[in-house]
Amino acid sequence: MEKNYKLSKWLNGEMTKTELNEFQSQEDFAIYEKIKKYSSELEIETDKNNEEEMLDKVISSKIKLNKTKPLYKNWYLKIAAVLVIGFGLFLGLEAFSEITEIAINGKQNVFSLPDNSEVVMNSGSKIEYSKWNWYNKRQLNLSGEAYFKVAKGKKFTVNTNSGKVTVLGTQFNVKSRNKRFDVTCYEGKVRVKSTKNEVILLKGQTVSFENNKMIINQSVTENKPLWTLNEMKFEKEKFKNLIQEIEIQYNISLKTYDFKSEQLFTGTIPTDNIDITLQIIASNYHLKIKKINENSFELVTSR
Incomplete structure (x- = not known):
């Protein structure tokens, strides 16, 4: 009172x-x-x-x-809270989300992983990996072909349907198509493991498996994959795989109909000149080339 x-x-x-x-x-x-x-x-x-x-x-x-608090201050606080929570959720989802890199037919794709390891993907390939815990668990899934320059660090693993490759820090090439698995080491040391086999590759060595059976284990003289220099090198390649690879590299359609051959192809063909490429195939398998349009060709028997 x-x-x-x-x-x-x-x-x-x-x-x-x-x-x-x-x-x-x-x-x-x-x-x-x-x-x-x-x-x-x-x-x-x-x-x-x-x-x-x-x-x-x-x-x-x-x-x-x-x-009493001013109404506008309440709204500012609510909006700020929503933005902070939303940004936090975005960063969280990005960290846990799966990253997919694709090289479409006829194109290559070059990118870097979170640890600055370099990857060059060949045409018709896909890589999937997660940023979450990358530095402790460096692994990715590959479908197709890619050349890796791995930064020094913990174990680095490339998983494919036909096997996996494990390294610590090196340069190597991995290809996995049609139940065939090819790995070449250009620097350092890599461990290659298929379903039934395991082999250690040193610099200048290559190994190939088909249907889980080793078909090639030899040395190479190149210091990087030839496909990065517009050439494709094949060793004991089946005809159907050879045709498919040409279709992927040039993004074209090659019709071979019922033609079959048990002849394995070993050699090098360009990836930047379709005319020369088709002439090499036609000469080796005694076929004739018929052009349907810019993106379609027929290979028919010449006999």
């Missing part, structure tokens, strides 16, 4: 100079002053009998004003 009494004296202008100085020094004085200002603009009939009731209402209103 003492506060109400002082407030009443202030409103009625009955305070002494000392009392007024003390009252103005209070923390709530600015609020009282605003209330007095707005109250003076209202036409309210009052008397001494309800003065105490009015003062109680004024103090009650002052307390409510202190506890």
